Amino acid sequence: MLRPRGAFFERTIEPLELHVSEALIEKLKNEIAAVEHPRELAVDVMMALQDHHGYLSDAARDQAAELLGMSALEVDELATFYTFIFREPVGRYVIHVCDSLICWMAGEENIVDHLRQQLQIDFGQTTADGLFTLLPVCCIGYCDRAPAILVNRRVHGPLTNSRLDELLQKYRAEAAEKPGSNV
Amino acid sequence: MPTLTIDNRPVTVPDGTKVITAAEQLGIMIPRFCYHPALGSVGACRVCAVGFKEGPIKGVEMSCMVDAQEGMVVATDDPDAVDLRKHVIELLMLHHPHDCPVCDEGGHCLLQDMTISGGHGRRRYAGAKRTHLDQDLGPLVQHEMNRCIQCYRCSRFYQQFCGYRDLGVTGIGTRVYFGRSEPGTLESPFSGNLTDICPTGVYTDKPSRFYGRRWDYERAPSVCIHCSLGCSLTVSARYRKAVRHEARFNAQVNGHFICDRGRYAYAYASQPERPRDALIAGRPATLAQAATQMSERLAAIEKGTGPDGIALMGSARSSLETQALLARLHSEKGWRTPCFSADDAATRVVSSALNTLNATNTIALTEIEGADTVLLVGADPIGEAPMLALALRQAQRDGSRIITVDPRPVTLPCAHDHIAVSGDDLATAVAHLIIGALEPSREIALDADQQDRFKTLKQETRDIPAAAELRAIGHALTTAWRPAFVCGTTVPDPDVPPLMGLLQALVQTSCMWSGLFFPLPGANTFGAHCLGGSDALFEPLLAAVEAGQVKALVVVENDLFSEYPDQQRLAAALESLELLVVMDCVPSAITARADIFLPTQTIYEAGGHYLNNEGRLQVATPVIAGGLSIMDTGGGNHPPREFREDIPGGTPRPAWQYVAGLATGETDPPDVKPLLDEALTAGVADGERVSLPSASREWPSIERIGAGPEGDAGGLTLIESAATFGSEPLAAFSTVLAELTPLFGVTVHSETAQRLGWRAGDRIVIPDSAPALEVVVTLDDRAAPGVLLVPRRIGIDRTALRRYMAHLLAE
Ligand code: SF4
Ligand code: SF4
Ligand code: FES
Ligand code: FES
Numbered sequence: 001m002l003r004p005r006g007a008f009f010e011r012t013i014e015p016l017e018l019h020v021s022e023a024l025i026e027k028l029k030n031e032i033a034a035v036e037h038p039r040e041l042a043v044d045v046m047m048a049l050q051d052h053h054g055y056l057s058d059a060a061r062d063q064a065a066e067l068l069g070m071s072a073l074e075v076d077e078l079a080t081f082y083t084f085i086f087r088e089p090v091g092r093y094v095i096h097v098c099d100s101l102i103c104w105m106a107g108e109e110n111i112v113d114h115l116r117q118q119l120q121i122d123f124g125q126t127t128a129d130g131l132f133t134l135l136p137v138c139c140i141g142y143c144d145r146a147p148a149i150l151v152n153r154r155v156h157g158p159l160t161n162s163r164l165d166e167l168l169q170k171y172r173a174e175a176a177e178k179p180g181s182n183v
Numbered sequence: 184m185p186t187l188t189i190d191n192r193p194v195t196v197p198d199g200t201k202v203i204t205a206a207e208q209l210g211i212m213i214p215r216f217c218y219h220p221a222l223g224s225v226g227a228c229r230v231c232a233v234g235f236k237e238g239p240i241k242g243v244e245m246s247c248m249v250d251a252q253e254g255m256v257v258a259t260d261d262p263d264a265v266d267l268r269k270h271v272i273e274l275l276m277l278h279h280p281h282d283c284p285v286c287d288e289g290g291h292c293l294l295q296d297m298t299i300s301g302g303h304g305r306r307r308y309a310g311a312k313r314t315h316l317d318q319d320l321g322p323l324v325q326h327e328m329n330r331c332i333q334c335y336r337c338s339r340f341y342q343q344f345c346g347y348r349d350l351g352v353t354g355i356g357t358r359v360y361f362g363r364s365e366p367g368t369l370e371s372p373f374s375g376n377l378t379d380i381c382p383t384g385v386y387t388d389k390p391s392r393f394y395g396r397r398w399d400y401e402r403a404p405s406v407c408i409h410c411s412l413g414c415s416l417t418v419s420a421r422y423r424k425a426v427r428h429e430a431r432f433n434a435q436v437n438g439h440f441i442c443d444r445g446r447y448a449y450a451y452a453s454q455p456e457r458p459r460d461a462l463i464a465g466r467p468a469t470l471a472q473a474a475t476q477m478s479e480r481l482a483a484i485e486k487g488t489g490p491d492g493i494a495l496m497g498s499a500r501s502s503l504e505t506q507a508l509l510a511r512l513h514s515e516k517g518w519r520t521p522c523f524s525a526d527d528a529a530t531r532v533v534s535s536a537l538n539t540l541n542a543t544n545t546i547a548l549t550e551i552e553g554a555d556t557v558l559l560v561g562a563d564p565i566g567e568a569p570m571l572a573l574a575l576r577q578a579q580r581d582g583s584r585i586i587t588v589d590p591r592p593v594t595l596p597c598a599h600d601h602i603a604v605s606g607d608d609l610a611t612a613v614a615h616l617i618i619g620a621l622e623p624s625r626e627i628a629l630d631a632d633q634q635d636r637f638k639t640l641k642q643e644t645r646d647i648p649a650a651a652e653l654r655a656i657g658h659a660l661t662t663a664w665r666p667a668f669v670c671g672t673t674v675p676d677p678d679v680p681p682l683m684g685l686l687q688a689l690v691q692t693s694c695m696w697s698g699l700f701f702p703l704p705g706a707n708t709f710g711a712h713c714l715g716g717s718d719a720l721f722e723p724l725l726a727a728v729e730a731g732q733v734k735a736l737v738v739v740e741n742d743l744f745s746e747y748p749d750q751q752r753l754a755a756a757l758e759s760l761e762l763l764v765v766m767d768c769v770p771s772a773i774t775a776r777a778d779i780f781l782p783t784q785t786i787y788e789a790g791g792h793y794l795n796n797e798g799r800l801q802v803a804t805p806v807i808a809g810g811l812s813i814m815d816t817g818g819g820n821h822p823p824r825e826f827r828e829d830i831p832g833g834t835p836r837p838a839w840q841y842v843a844g845l846a847t848g849e850t851d852p853p854d855v856k857p858l859l860d861e862a863l864t865a866g867v868a869d870g871e872r873v874s875l876p877s878a879s880r881e882w883p884s885i886e887r888i889g890a891g892p893e894g895d896a897g898g899l900t901l902i903e904s905a906a907t908f909g910s911e912p913l914a915a916f917s918t919v920l921a922e923l924t925p926l927f928g929v930t931v932h933s934e935t936a937q938r939l940g941w942r943a944g945d946r947i948v949i950p951d952s953a954p955a956l957e958v959v960v961t962l963d964d965r966a967a968p969g970v971l972l973v974p975r976r977i978g979i980d981r982t983a984l985r986r987y988m989a990h991l992l993a994e
Contacts, residue, residue, distance in 0.1 A: 071364075072364040072365075073350065074351065076351075076353050077352055077353050079353075080353040081353075081354070081355050
């Protein structure tokens with residue numbers, strides 16, 4: 001099934017712009033200065049800024065461009081290529097569901113249906129409470145734990161519906177306990 | 184040189200030729216989307232598949248990725264290849280809209296052609312298509328992203344070929360998107376080429392959108408007259424309106440591309456304000472009346488003053504035909520020698536530059552791409568000759584070193600070393616380069632006489648801040664294999680081009696190939712030099728007018744006010760004339776003052792010959808007959824049902840015809856080739872370079888270099904130089920280009936700004952300027968300190984600007 005572009009870029013939450021610490025900028029500048037081609041560090045810089053903001057906002061993209069001596073477009077070219085860099089705001093927990101062969105054989109479609117039902121969102125969307133974003137991903141190298149998902153880049157599997165429920169419950173509880181803090 | 188067989192026909196090609204190119208030599212066009220001769224092969228689209236039957240490779244392969252090799256047998260009609268191509272096309276069409284009838288590319292679309300010829304006339308896929316949002320890319324290029332087939336030509340062209348960084352490819356998979364980060368005007372002055380290279384309708388020409396299909400247009404090969412490079416164009420016109428310029432391939436000059444100034448410059452020819460009727464004292468008259476009156480009044484004046492009382496003014500934008508007839512008018516009537524530019528400073532540099540060129544040291548634009556070092560002195564390619572910047576970029580991508588020596592902060596779309604040298608020091612800078620090239624070098628042998636001269640040169644050349652750096656570069660030049668020497672002809676003084684010639688001649692002895700390239704101020708400046716004697720200066724002419732010696736002035740296709748800096752003085756002088764005759768195709772400050780005005784045809788109607796900056800003779804073919812466009816007379820409806828024998832607005836005649844009327848009365852266009860032959864004492868053919876009589880290799884005049892203006896360091900100088908948009912008199916009428924023309928501004932070094940108490944972004948309102956002129960201050964530390972740099976801008980009050988700047992300089 002083709003997923004229309006819009007679904008991936010639906011904007012659900014307004015970003016909270018955080019001030020990037022001088023220390024982080026200094027650190028990135030030093031790292032960039034140490035390599036031959038600043039571009040080599042584009043992904044690292046984008047990741048660092050994303051970890052800070054929760055996603056790579058336009059402002060963060062521009063900051064990355066400035067640090068790396070690249071144009072905004074050149075940063076965007078890379079940012080939009082990678083599954084793990086978000087150019088739109090995402091929920092506190094980003095769930096990547098592996099949709100590649102082994103997971104599919106092991107019941108990926110059930111996992112997806114269950115998540116859709118539980119979270120009331122489709123791929124590319126974020127729950128109204130801002131907690132979860134659902135995205136597909138191709139093989140993440142945990143075929144031995146198929147069907148597998150990533151939540152904030154941490155792997156979980158093999159999964160069943162009840163195991164999924166437990167996971168969601170755990171993250172909800174964590175969010176209730178420590179509101180606001182990301183990752 | 185492998186020999187291979189393609190579709191049963193043998194062909195021998197140079198090593199490294201791709202099979203797709205080898206096939207072209209046999210006239211076989213293998214389908215392609217991603218391959219483009221200028222951009223090379225990437226193997227992205229898979230539509231150029233052919234069958235390899237015999238030889239080192241077997242099976243179906245991409246002809247754009249495989250080098251032609253000895254003994255290959257290739258079948259483009261191999262059933263497997265044909266089938267593959269058919270499926271590739273079907274795949275590419277999956278997401279493509281089915282609405283060719285409303286797409287402006289329809290009719291000249293590669294995808295359309297391939298889809299039909301590939302046998303995919305009917306869609307089988309009935310599912311949903313991926314769609315994209317389009318972006319507003321500015322006034323030149325229309326964006327319709329749904330039509331994309333991911334060939335990557337646009338991003339490769341924009342970024343790799345041109346070196347601009349605001350358009351490219353984002354996303355992955357079906358979301359791959361070609362565009363900008365955010366909607367906005369494209370930054371590249373070569374962006375219009377996207378409309379030529381995109382094989383589908385993603386990028387189409389915005390100003391001419393929906394004006395016609397390819398087959399509706401009258402099309403003809405032409406030449407760009409919006410700078411001296413003379414790029415090859417194909418002009419499209421419909422309903423008597425030229426509405427599109429496309430790049431026409433020219434292996435020596437522009438290759439496959441042109442710049443946006445040239446591409447979108449045509450609007451002047453059909454602007455509503457274009458003067459189309461003859462005027463006597465500002466009132467409409469017939470051509471015959473005006474022409475008769477012109478001859479009679481000129482004859483009367485001549486009777487009173489003698490032939491000296493009549494002066495002729497031509498221009499660098501006229502065709503050779505017009506220039507030649509002005510020269511003939513002078514020789515037949517004895518009227519004053521025609522002058523072709525009111526900018527004497529530039530005329531002096533041009534003469535010395537063209538006296539430096541000869542048959543063996545001139546190089547063509549595309550040859551610069553093959554240089555391994557390019558030295559530019561007093562030349563700003565992006566402003567003066569945009570396509571030169573693209574050639575430099577190709578050289579640089581190939582590993583060439585580019586060096587700019589200039590008072591202006593020259594920017595190029597490629598890495599280059601910039602040495603800021605004040606305008607007065609440019610000659611001295613080249614002297615240092617010469618010293619550097621000769622001093623520690625064993626590569627260049629000098630005879631005894633040259634040794635002497637060199638010694639004097641060394642003693643006399645005064646020190647300048649960048650001397651050491653320049654000498655190092657001079658030395659590096661002697662180790663280059665293929666150095667090219669570019670010298671501007673508006674900013675440097677007349678000593679610079681011959682010095683560059685000397686440097687080139689010296690370095691020539693130690694390298695494999697080298698040459699000179701001089702961008703000139705106007706499209707046909709070279710022609711004026713050959714035929715008209717470009718040495719005639721304007722200042723004496725003006726003085727003669729003021730002194731009452733010249734009573735009549737005939738001005739042909741030249742708005743003197745945009746060339747001559749002191750507009751007030753010029754206006755007063757023109758006022759004192761008994762008769763001012765003006766012939767032009769555009770309205771200007773001078774057409775309004777004419778006693779007799781004759782409307783001329785544009786290049787689209789008259790065609791003509793032009794000599795580009797290297798002296799290449801090029802022909803523009805007429806595209807339309809002339810007259811008001813029925814799009815305008817009909818106001819979008821059926822044109823008026825009114826019976827008349829002539830074409831409304833079709834009065835204008837080629838300028839040369841009016842001039843001929845004054846001289847010999849001939850009505851056929853003059854054959855310029857014999858005239859050129861005569862002037863140059865050498866044969867010449869279309870598309871070939873004329874050779875100027877061999878230049879002398881004078882050693883630099885020592886006084887100039889040694890005793891140049893010394894106390895310079897503290898002084899300020901004003902430099903007015905050409906910008907990409909807004910400077911060229913015809914292109915300046917283009918409304919779409921006007922949108923791209925930046926605010927008028929002055930660029931200075933931050934030290935200089937400090938001295939003047941300026942800050943970046945300051946707006947200076949020029950006192951007593953009409954129309955009111957505001958100047959925005961920009962700081963750039965790559966400019967030479969002390970230089971106030973402003974762009975040439977048609978239609979501004981230069982007198983007030985200069986007055987204000989002069990007052991600054993005086994303080
Ligand atoms: S926009 Fe045109 S040139 Fe660019 S990739 Fe798509 S089809 Fe090719
Ligand atoms: S570089 Fe000059 S001649 Fe070529 S297209 Fe541009 S303006 Fe015309
Ligand atoms: S297929 Fe899902 S982790 Fe490999
Ligand atoms: S032209 Fe050969 S793969 Fe596209």
